[in-house]
Amino acid sequence: MKEPIQTILHTVGHRPWPIPNPSWFWYQEWNEVIFLHYQVNGKRLRELVPRHLQLDQFDGEHWVSVVAFTMDRVRPRFTFPIQFLSTFHEVNLRTYVTRDGKPGVYFLxxxxxxxxPTIFARLASGLPYQHSPIIRTNDSYTLRGKRCEIGIEFLKKDRIDFPSPKELWLTERYSLFRGKNPEETAMDVHHKPWELFQVEFMKLNLRYAAYDGLVNFGNPNLCHYSPGVQVLAWL
Structure with missing residues (x-):
């Protein structure tokens, strides 16, 4: 059951900083989410992230994550979603950064x-969206693109009632950094806390050709499933 937007806006105890003062501009849903988290070498990672963004760490560890989900009901404020534009499958590869002490994610x-939707999302957000054919069912993802190949089959397992500090650090992120210009501010987002579940993989084939030397994609350190969140975003 979807929450009223005012309920989402009033659920703020989990946020590391207040919601921005201007009104939100975008509504979207990130549904049926798979997280694959990998610890990586910080020196190699530093070469891939703009210098004005600082690499974030958890207990001295650097991380990247593959996140596969369905983007749904994307719309600007005061409008309605259009099915062929507002619903699509997405897979991203992200890492964890800070800017002026503010933590967020940077998309590789x-x-x-x-x-x-790929063209529209790239123009509207400035994020590095690329088109790739993605097929998904309730328990699988298949992607064969120029930059990556992904084959995942999974089973959702037990709910994680008390996520660890590391699990919260990896998932509860409320800023997206584009990294193109040192003067740019982050894109802020807000949603209720992630509902996380353990996940078991029956099949796990991942390959990002450009990052083979950085990540052993076949051996994630942590994995999660979530039914998803309703997201508000600011320009």
Whole structure:
């Protein structure tokens, strides 16, 4: 059951900083989410992230994550979603950064299923969206693109009632950094806390050709499933 927007806006105890003062501009849903988290070498990672963004660490560890989900009901404020534009499958590869003490994520790669939403998302957000054919069912993802190949089959397992500090650090992120210009501010987002579940993989084939020397994609350190969140975003 979807929550009223006012309920989402009033659920703020989990946030590391207040919601921005201007009104939100975008509504979207990130549904049926798979997280694959990998500890990586910080020196190699530093070469891939703009210098004005600081690499974030948890207990001295650097991380990247593959996040596969369905983007749904995307719309600007005061409008309605249009099915062929507002719903599509997405897979992104992200890492964890800070800017002026504010933690967030920086995207190394974003693959989206449909051509028109890919173009629109790239223009509207400035994030590195690229089109790739993605097929998903309730328990699988298949992606064969120029930059990556993904084959995942999974089973959702037990709910994680008390996520660890590391699990919260990896998932509860409320700023997206584009990294193109040192003067740019982050894109802020807000949602209720993630509902996380353990996940078991029956099949796990991942390959990002550009990052083979950085990540052993076949051996994630942590994995999660979530039914998803309703997201508000600010320009």
């Amino acid at each position: 790669s974003i693959e989206a299923e449909k051509i028109l």
